[in-house]
Amino acid sequence: MEKDPNNILDEVTQGEYKYGFYTDIEMDTAPMGLSEDTVRFISAKKNEPEWLLQYRLDAYRKWLVMTEPTWAHIHHAPINYQDIFYYAAPKRKKELTNLDEVDPELIETFNKLGISLEEQKRLTGVAVDAVIDSVSVKTTFTETLEKQGIIFCSFSEAVQKVPELVKQYLGTVVPSDDNYFAALNSAVFSDGSFCYIPKGVRCPIELSTYFRINAANTGQFERTLIIGDEGSYVSYMEGCTAPMRDENQLHAAIVEIIALKDAQVKYSTVQNWYPGNKKGEGGIYNFVTKRGICKGNNSKISWTQVETGSAITWKYPSVVLMGDNSVGEFYSVAVTNNFQQADTGSKMIHLGKNTKSTIISKGISAGQSSNSYRGLVKMTKRAENSRNFSQCDSLLLGDRCGAHTFPYIKTENKTSIVEHEATTSKISDDQLFYCNQRGISTESAIGLIVNGYAREVLKQLPMEFAVEAQKLLSISLEGSVG
């Protein structure tokens, strides 16, 4: 009957990655490596206006003189930026006008991922933009949304359709030289989603983008821009998967959100990029810059993320609270297993008066992984009577993983209140015995306990995502004991 806790841990944490298949699609790629020519190639492929090409080239030149950040609590072999394809697109025979013309292989790929590109998604009330490698292959429901003036399309399409909106907002939240990976993205971003909700419109359905890396040695550099005009509301979801490969793949995305007066934007992510195998080989390097600005008074931006994938996650969804009375929220569950490394958290920059922010971070570490919370709460001089509440909890499964918390707090006024709470816990043998005694296997018990631990965050997710996220948490940790 004697069981070594570490053996049980291994059994439970060895869940297989379900989305590791590869689809054989004819691809159109840029020559390998990065140069000004690559940037021009991408821009030309997308038939972009001159200003956008200049924006990219400017970012590229800035990137050349920048260096990779080293402050994060992560370790990896140097990335060879010349060893990557910066553009890969499924070959198209002609312009698509309806779903029948999408490559059946692609439809099959998304069906396997549980994403229907057919408009029957209407039943579940979700509009989908599907991005494979560097391009968007299909956006559903565009017509329905257009009736309300909502623009939801791929980024490339937006550049053609509403260039003035793109030009007005691109890079205003994340400047092209914000950081090393942001500069890289600004130079070579391929595709992503664009969303504009007009004044006073409440988007009637959930909008979602599904990102899939398929091709080998390809980086995915998507760019998402969401603009909530005055008094509007939108809930936006993002999901991601990738095939299993032995080599690491780079993913460096940017998401920018602008919320004008009285607008509310809710952004949810379930990130399940391939995490690498049990020995720590392969997996996605996920270096992402996500930031929103509450530009107008009384606006609100809320980030919810469930991070279970990627070999390395480097990501700090942030909110700049510029408008008075604006609200920023960050809810996160980050799971690391085997040799995964996560350095994630949030920044809340309070500029306006009476602004409020909340950070709830739940880290779960298993295997030999490393899971860090890193966050900044800044109350500027003008941000009088503002409040922040941060809670950072870590749950350790087993005794070979690590959890770290790096909170930074800067307060420049005397009327604001900043609270920070942190806990570290383990799943106790008593909890497991209690569950086992009710007939619940150790594996299910861990799933149950972990989901309970993360409930505060999971309940923030839209229904469609919550169920998927709960399953994902259990799968990612199959077999962990503390």
Next chain:
Amino acid sequence: MLSIKNLRVSISGKEILRGINLEVKPGEVHAIMGPNGTGKSTLASVISGRDIYDITEGEIIFKGKNLLEMSIEDRASEGIFLGFQYPVEIPGVSITNFMRTAINEQRKYHGLDPMPASEFLAKMEEKKQMLEIQAKLANRSVNEGFSGGEKKKNEIFQMAMLDPDLAILDETDSGLDIDALKIVANGVNKLRKPDNSFLVITHYQRLLDYIVPDIVHVLFDGRIVRSGGKELAVELEEKGYEWIKAEMD
């Protein structure tokens, strides 16, 4: 139902149970009494399969199966329920979710499909009413922030939901006031059937005023030193454990 023969158990080299023999037949309620530290809770833990003990000798047969070869969860699915002395908190997991998981895992063990949601909810409702449990309890996280009485009631509620063949109640009366004690005992009595059995572990005779046992055993220093009818409990209460101690010396 349950047959324990010459069970010897130690923990970190120290022998706790020193040759236990016990026969429990279907429909019987057995009480195990004894002073603190004589191995009562160890016996409960060993029957349910907690693996922190060394079983050096003996056997435990349950419904014809060798329990010592089974995992904790398989024993539970076979029909063994342990009412904990100190029920454990599981934050964020509602009792509803916890019970649904438990019932469905046990059904899986028996090759059955998950219980349909409507049937499950009806069963929850029925048992809540039977045990006079407030409706809102089911939405709270398992034992989190519960009072001592609520925790014990919740144990009895789980027992009612899982409908075990053998329920072991480990000091269920500890920390209960008389009203809570009555509710708990009442619940147990309602669940008594000709084909299930109870092993009631208690320090005091008080509980046995409400749950009337068929047989009372006195556990002392790792051995059952005396067995008898319910009058044995009364005698113990009157004379105290010193009486047993004196006889042993």
